[in-house]
Amino acid sequence: MLHLILFQGLTGLANAMFLFLTAAGLSLIFGVTRIINFAHGSFYMLAAYLTYSLGTLLAGTPWQLGVTLAVAPLAVALLGGLIEVILLRRVYAAPTLHQLLLTFALVLIFGDAVEYVWGEANLSVPIPALLGGSVRLLGQPFPLYYLGVIGFGPLMALLLWLLMTRTRWGILVRAATQDREMVTALGVNQKRLFTTVFIVGSWLAGFAGMLAAPMISVNPGMDTTVIVEAFVVAVIGGMGSFSGSLLGALLIGELKAFGILFFPRISLVLVFALMAVVLVARPWGLLGKEEPLTAEGGELAALQHEGLPVRWRPWLAVFLGLLLLPAVLPPFYLIILTELFAAALLAASLNFLLGYGGMISFGHAAYFGLGSYGAGLLVVRAGVGMPLAFLLAPLLALAGAALYGALSVRLSSIYFAMLTLAFAQITYTIAYQWYDLTGGDNGLLGIWPHPTLADPSVYYWFALGVTTLCLVALFCVVRSPFGQSLRAIRDNPLRAQSLGISTRLHQWIAFLMAGLFAGIAGALFVFQKGSTFPDYLSVEKSIEPLVMILLGGIGSLSGPLVGAAVFKLLDTIITQYTQYWQALLGGILVLLVVNFPRGIVGYVLQLWSRRGPTDDPDAAAPRA
């Protein structure tokens, strides 16, 4: 038993050190710049690859270890600084959504870049001779490298602590974490401070990646694995708090080590469950500082536009046109358009939550997935036929939204985004691990529609009808008094509260509706594909509707429709020609966030109104 506790505890501790280093950088950057840098994991990955390349380049030379130690983290740190200067600097004043999507775009770009440069194969970095082999603990071998890492961790923590408390830079960073505006008013060049913070934060990610490289297999997927864990650690500890990152890392490291032993079946859920519990009980993390409620929805509102004109005649023309398409289009395009309807409905439901409710959900795939699993479970496990299954399936999404929504609508924007992401991850993990019920990775197969709907063109009509009904329903809700209250809350929650509007209840109901419509989209999708998989609940699937909304333009009724259409079109066309679709998508995202924050529809309208005499030029001009 002693042996077990010692060994399990030590491996947990070693992992905690990697986690601490990565999370500390993430947390530092967030604390000062308020940016959640998804690309942090990419820096970690890049450093691991650099370690590999330096290793092969310098193999056998005496200075290999020293050069690697110096160069790999530093190169990554400079890259971090460069990216801050070129890109992130432009979005500090942008809405949280845009910032999140920009750093996510970087993840996509770096992911493909790494595949391009180093290939897709798994690379292996040898353990430096100095730390190779093992030592005997209680008579059994234990890797020396782990002990080295366990020693390195506290050393780095000490150095960081000294940096933060004993240097002017560290004091400025701590001050800026609390009140960055005041720091600039006291004569500190914010730009330079932010750049250096990015450099130091990225250096930490690079150092962790370099340290981890000999223990793991270096491959293009490691960025997402590590960012998710670092994220969880930073959130549990409290974003912006060094000691919080340390505490969070120790908790997660040991929870994983012992969780595997005692609860092997739910070990994956444990981590996210802990994060959800912490966020619900202390939204700002164990050692973080509470933040006041702010009206960040207002930032989003500033990027909004009326969208394409809401006149019934042109839209009726669109509807009729779509209705007639099966007469001229081959079945394959009808399948794609059916997928598009589901995607548009999903994007519209998220836009309702985000654009009108001001709530940035990073886990909307959960409700899409619950809708599709609802259908799948009813058909495959309970033998229910399609019409009934289609009607009941969205209720599972509704139930999920009711629970998750109740716990998350209390939080302000960034923490809301993170909690919804955590809930989506929990749902994903359940679908993935509950093999007997959900089929795990295999998913559920054979979820086919009623025979009368089996023909692609009939199912196309069905999907068109359902989608249109749902969109009209959403439209009515937006225009209703409820929709007006919701927008009032988005623009100024404090004022709305003082007007007697129950903000949480309104937000919760909006969350329910968004979940329900996302569930319908999921059910619509699954009966066309005939199967459902855990991937429908993944982070990537949660990002997709966000990208669509950003493409089309936030908070207008037509924005998500146009966005979904363009996204689907790009996806269908571009994937034919290149395997680097991810990088391309990332590039498009960067372009949108930086240059066209109002999306395509917003841009077209802006062009139009410059010529048109009726519009107020101020309304279309970008904000100062």
Add this chain to the structure above:
Amino acid sequence: MSSPPRAMRFLPPLAALLLVGSLTLLGPGAPPGWAADPILIGEINSYSGVASAFTAPYREAIKMAVEEINARGGALGRPIEVLFRDDKLRPDEGIKHAQELVVQRQVAILAGTFSSAVGLAVSEFARRAKKLFVAAEPLTDVLTWQKGHRYVFRVRPNTYEQGRMLAERAAKLPHRRYAVIGPNYEYGRKAWEGFWNRLRELKPGVEMVAEYWPKLGEGEYSSYITGILNAKPEVVYTSLFGSDWIAFVKQASPFGLFQRAFVIGILLGEPEYIEPLGMSAPEGMLVTGYPWYAIDTPAHTDFVKRYRERTGTPPRQGSLVGYITLLSIAAAIDRAGSLETEKLVTAMEDLEVSTPIGPIRYRGFDHQSTMGAWIGTTKRDPQRGFGIMIDWRYVPGEEVLPGKEEVEKMRQAGQ
């Protein structure tokens, strides 16, 4: 709200028209219509991600086979053309591509897949679409048995067969305490079941002292390793592969796992998985794999030579599977004399194909081929700089495949 300019009212229909127009003009093209055009084969596989070590040489070998076949005049007098699609190890992507290949490109045959989850999903699609699906690499045994159907065939020996080969040898060892670690998905678990069920038949006293199912792509195994070692197993059985296996070896070696337990690894003798480990490959493991360097039949030596000339690298297991998959498809088309699915299926049943490793046959009653696997022990080879298999033996599929009655029983249970 000010009223929008009149012309803007045309925007919605205009946008819709633009969308549909560009979709049809720029989207995936329709199939060529006339007879002299190539026979299209739709090939779906995991070309990006953890499986690429296997699928990259697999694709090379398919291209090689296509060139060779077309140089000999193709099939039915028409050249063969393979359309490759990347499923990214995701079943939903697999289905998406299957839909495009079948509905839009109207391919004659679907082939490929690596992940068992993708294989099962594409198989279900093929069943409903009534399209022949030649599954190359998904190894779960249920694909052709419990979930088997008229339209699916499989090239490689499945988890049941390979598990059985390993069990026959393991039964001869004195060990009784077994631990297992494998990726938590269809293949990972089936690869253990096939082995364990057979071993318990052969040696009733064996006992499982620990089982761990980390997620595919986990990468961090140290806590699993200490957990395994704590259970004091005599044998550790693993179905990890790819980057997971590399990470596991690196992390397990300094814990002395490979000294403290006898390790059995399904597929881990394949060059895909043993070569990246270089000289740190664990020695003395019982594995299935592909000792291409030691198989010296003329047909195989010739295959290795041609492959090397073409790619500059020796073949991997993936190369062999890809090559045989395409040979099988060409043989089926020739035998059917037609591209009609029903005729192709009938032609493929009991089809004999001569391959670089000798003749194999697609059994009529369960559509499983009789291709076998090599079983042996790992050893580091200082000259080559990586691990190889020694004391190996080729076990043909016939030796380990169940008979017709047993398959029928399984199929009934699976329906």
Add this chain to the structure above:
Amino acid sequence: MMMLEVTNLEVAYGLSQVLFGISLRAGSGEIVALLGRNGAGKSTTLKAIMGLLPIREGHIHLRGREVTGQPPYILNQLGIGYVPEDRRIFHGLTVRENLLVGALPERRRSKRGRQDGWDFERVFELFPLLSGLVERKAGTLSGGEQQMLSIARTLMGNPDVLLLDEPTEGLAPKMVHALEAQIGKLRDAGLTILLSEQRVKFALRLASQAYLLERGRIVFHGGTEELMANEAVRRAHLMV
């Protein structure tokens, strides 16, 4: 030459405009009071001068040089110091660290070539209360102590102009009294001070001239005696 000159300043939060053509001037070594009720626009004026809010319209000159649109840190380096209304000290930092954030780094200190600047010693001379609290976490200080720390922190940057936003807000009478003397000393040391206040008497005892703000517009400007003498203005706007 005027030390600080604001002309025609217009500022908006999003779409709602708050300041409409504010103009004011402050000579060197003088205290200028900015009076007005809650919500009149005093804080907004000071923030705009400090570069913390985008300026729609208007100009700001410092020692005759145009500084409109400069970022806050440049304005600070040019000599404007800002003490915000809710003090905004860094709670998690010690008193010493708070002062260090405000201090000029060595490099810049020597570049500006001013040897007679503010340092720990001089700050503690002005605010003896703080000298005993150097290693205390700023969050644990009393309201009055925090206000002194906030002023001291800004002084560490050696400003020529001090923008003081309601320094007496929420303070005990004893503290207010002490503060009055200290602000007087600052003026005597040559600082130009723009003092935003709701406590009219307090402000007028210190200031030589006053501006009265009402809903974002200046409704009165004159010497302090002039203001006290103007019955109508006092009644309508100051309620004293």
